[in-house]
Amino acid sequence: MSLASDINKLIKERLSLYEDAEGKGPDFYFDRSSYHPMGDGKYLQAICELHRTKQLSSQNFNAKVSQVLPRLSSTVITVPGNAGVCWGLGWSWRELPEDEPFLITSAIVTKGLISASKINNQNNELSSLTERGVVGLNDWFLSLNVQVDDQIHLPVYSPSITEPIFNTAACALSVLKLANDEGYETVDLKVINDCLNWIYAKRIDGLGWTYSKHNMTVDLLHQCYILNSCADVLGCGVIERETVELLGQFSFSDNYLDAVRVLEHSRVAFQEDALTIYRKIPGWEIEILNKPARLWSLGELLSVISRLVIDGRHSKFWQQLGRALSIRLISVFEACNEETKFPRHSMHAIHGLSCFLGSIKLS
DSSP: OHHHHHHHHHHHHHHHHHHHTTTTTETTTTTEEEEEEEHHHHHHHHHHHHHTTSSSSSHHHHHHHHHHHHHHHOOOOOTTTSSOOOOOOSSSTOOTTOOOHHHHHHHHHHHHHHHHHHOOOOHHHHHHHHHHHHHHHHHHHHHSSEETEEEEEOOOSSSOOSSSHHHHHHHHHHHHHHHHHHHOOOOOOHHHHHHHHHHHHHHTTTTBBSSSSSSSSSEEEHHHHHHHHHHHOOOOGTTHHHHHHHHHHHHHHHHBEEEEEESSOOOOOOOOOOOEEEEOOOEEEEEOOOOOOOHHHHHHHHHHHHHHHSSSSSSHHHHHHHHHHHHHHHHHHHTOOOOOOHHHHHHHHHHHHHHHHHOOOOO
């Protein structure tokens, strides 16, 4: 079979398993089977890609959306002073309450809902939930924010973690841009562009975007969140060079690594049993953590690569890279890696594979 057939077969199998489980499963941070709204957000994005590229009929698409809506509707979280709705993890993390909303979860879910509404604007339940999600995200931006520069305010990570995290803020801004493009009432597009440009400018050459102003970790998943968000708002032209640099940062032999960390002090003395790699860039010393990339990191990377297959200047390069990464993801699922049982992780991967399958069809 061709690679496209292999990808299509895996997507169908994994979507079916996900649907049978009703979006429930364990998580890296929570080992009991639970429902994960973020998994459904990525699930919606995946089936929207499949429908967009004629891999999924309208009838099947609508049936799948109808299965998701009751789950998302029953897990909405309201925040004082916010007229819309948000979503959280569905379980306690870092001693935060189970009903703590998170900006990244709310952004991923709302993006899935907007994308689905573009395809089916006749579903009243979908339209209503999408509207409430957009209002929730917009009100979060307006009320749960911190000033980071003159005229620049960024939304915080959660009501209890009141720090702007670059990747989550970027995702929220890109979803507000998408909502505005679709006719929803949001903050002014200039504000969205100014904030995204501010985040874009925080990139450190040779390194990438740190997690936040106070957390100097740079990980693959969150780099890809920012790259996709910048492409959504500022265009693909601003991410191609950065993505090439990202590959040099996180690829190692035939594998990808998950994270690097900026050292506050000079490295410790070399140890014979140490597997950590160090390198320097101008002004910084970097510790490359010996940790393979997670499934959701590879899935989000594939979604970045897929858009560059279509809109990048070097389509053949990106297509070859996407093929190799797709084969790697297929092998992870075939090996029944523990991560494949995590709804959030697996749906990131399936969304990435759906994007690449679409890029093959479109190119």
